[in-house]
Structures are given as C-alpha cells and as structure tokens.
Amino acid sequence: MTTLPNRAPIATLVLFAGTLLVAPPATAQFFVQPSDFPIGEDYQVEALGGMWSPTPDFTVASDAFGISGTNIDFISDLGVSAQRFGEFRLRLRPGRRHRFRIDYVPIQYAAQNVVERRLVFRGIAYDIGVPVDSSVTWRTWRLGYEFDVIHRPRGYFGLLVEAKYTELEASLDTAVSREFARARGPIPAVGAVLKMYPLQVLGLAAEASFFRLPNNVVNNYSGEYVDLDVYATFNFTQQLGAQVGYRSLNLKVQANEDLAELRLDGMYVGALVRF
Numbered sequence: 001m002t003t004l005p006n007r008a009p010i011a012t013l014v015l016f017a018g019t020l021l022v023a024p025p026a027t028a029q030f031f032v033q034p035s036d037f038p039i040g041e042d043y044q045v046e047a048l049g050g051m052w053s054p055t056p057d058f059t060v061a062s063d064a065f066g067i068s069g070t071n072i073d074f075i076s077d078l079g080v081s082a083q084r085f086g087e088f089r090l091r092l093r094p095g096r097r098h099r100f101r102i103d104y105v106p107i108q109y110a111a112q113n114v115v116e117r118r119l120v121f122r123g124i125a126y127d128i129g130v131p132v133d134s135s136v137t138w139r140t141w142r143l144g145y146e147f148d149v150i151h152r153p154r155g156y157f158g159l160l161v162e163a164k165y166t167e168l169e170a171s172l173d174t175a176v177s178r179e180f181a182r183a184r185g186p187i188p189a190v191g192a193v194l195k196m197y198p199l200q201v202l203g204l205a206a207e208a209s210f211f212r213l214p215n216n217v218v219n220n221y222s223g224e225y226v227d228l229d230v231y232a233t234f235n236f237t238q239q240l241g242a243q244v245g246y247r248s249l250n251l252k253v254q255a256n257e258d259l260a261e262l263r264l265d266g267m268y269v270g271a272l273v274r275f
Contacts, residue, residue: 037153038197040235043274048089048243050270055082056109056263058136060170062181063257064123071259072119074170078134079113087268097151101162103142107264110135121172122179133173138251138262141165142227144209146193155196160209162189164225166251168260181258187211187225203233226250233272241272 058074074080085107092100112133119126144162164187171180191209207229213222231245248265
C-alpha cells in the first residue's frame with residue numbers, strides 16, 4: 001500500500017540550494033549576458049517529449065449497496081503489467097526567474113486475467129475462475145508556476161505552486177457486467193526545484209512537490225499526492241537537448257465509498273527543443 005513520504009526531499013533541496021550562495025556576490029550575477037550562462041539556459045519556450053517506463057503498484061477498493069469491497073491489487077489479482085507511456089512538458093519563461101509549467105501524462109493499463117481469489121468490487125462478487133478484463137486510466141495535467149528564489153550562472157533554486165488536474169478510473173468487466181469507480185478534480189501542490197550545472201553542457205536537477213489533505217478536513221474525503229523527479233540534461237546546442245531521469249508518482253485518494261492507492265516509478269528519456 002502506498003504511504004506518503006516525509007518532507008525530507010523538500011528539505012534536502014533547500015539544504016543543497018545553499019551551495020549556490022557560494023558564488024561571488026557580484027551585482028552582475030542577476031544581469032549577466034546569456035552567453036555567460038550554461039548552454040540551454042537562454043530560452044523563452046522549452047518543450048519536452050519523452051517516454052516513461054514506470055513500474056506500477058495499484059490497489060483499488062470500492063463499496064456499494066452497503067457491501068464492503070475487497071482491496072484489489074491490479075498487478076497480482078488482475079495481471080496488470082508494466083508499460084511505456086508518452087509524456088509532454090512545456091515551460092514558458094517570461095523572465096529569468098519565472099517559469100510557467102504545463103505537463104501532461106496519459107497513463108492507461110489494461111489486462112485480462114482469471115480471478116484466483118474472491119473479489120468484491122462495487123457490490124459485485126467475482127468468484128474464483130471468472131475471467132475478468134480490467135483497466136486503469138490515470139490522466140494528469142500539471143499546471144504550475146515556478147519562481148527562482150536563488151539564481152546563479154551555474155544553477156538555481158526555485159519554489160513551485162501547482163494544480164494537478166487528475167482523472168482516474170478503474171474498471172472490471174466480465175461477460176455479464178461492467179463496474180467502475182471514477183474520481184476527478186484538481187489537486188493543489190507546493191514544492192521546490194534545484195538545478196546545477198557541473199559542466200557548461202550538463203545540468204543536474206531534482207524536483208519535489210506534494211499535497212496532503214488529512215481526514216476530517218473535508219467530509220468523507222482525504223488524499224495524498226507526491227511527485228519526485230531527478231534528472232540530467234545534456235544540451236547539444238541552445239535549441240536542442242536530451243534528458244534522462246527517474247520519476248516517482250504517488251497518489252492516495254479516499255472519497256465516500258472508494259479508495260485508490262497508486263504508485264508509479266521508473267526511468268524516462270526525452271528530447272528537448274527551445275526557442
């Protein structure tokens with residue numbers, strides 16, 4: 001089952017951000033010419049198209065008609081396996097310290113499997129030996145704003161404010177019935193990003209954002225969301241680059257009669273273009 005990591009990733013980013021302060025405090029640091037910055041840092045628009053290969057960990061439960069649902073593991077119970085997904089990221093940069101961020105990740109899993117233990121989902125029982133088609137769809141738009149609190153020629157440290165619009169649906173189908181549970185809506189989040197350039201053409205970065213809504217704040221609803229991303233960027237020119245990284249998404253939502261705990265983590269690669 002997924003649990004919310006502590007805030008250590010955010011604290012770590014803040015700690016390492018202090019290393020940027022060792023740069024000489026020349027006034028020109030905030031007004032240097034683009035040529036003084038690492039390759040790839042002089043842009044107004046940056047777009048990334050990539051492929052992500054995460055390992056899934058999904059558990060879903062749904063009650064109905066007063067009948068408690070089973071905690072269904074979509075991997076061990078229903079045969080869902082790892083797949084690759086495309087993702088898109090866009091950065092709009094009106095100023096040196098400002099970035100508007102737009103990300104989109106369409107995630108969809110589907111499997112066919114014979115039930116090996118009795119499952120109850122939305123009040124319907126799926127007995128041992130019943131063939132079941134299952135699917136999980138998780139689409140996320142990530143809209144955010146980044147302000148670089150510290151900005152130096154060799155790196156920066158920024159704070160994030162985001163709204164993640166998430167649409168989640170899990171379904172079980174048999175020859176005689178189809179049942180599904182669905183949740184959608186915006187999830188606010190805050191976070192931080194640290195990026196440093198050990199080489200003129202190489203950037204190393206770490207990002208973390210999170211949100212938690214405890215129980216009893218909103219009736220019958222609680223949720224946790226953590227997004228961690230560590231990556232390296234190699235810039236061939238000011239306009240072209242490549243990125244490789246490791247990303248982890250954790251989501252836990254409990255609303256009314258439904259519970260979903262989802263985790264995805266794995267490597268991704270992408271190509272960058274800038275204007």
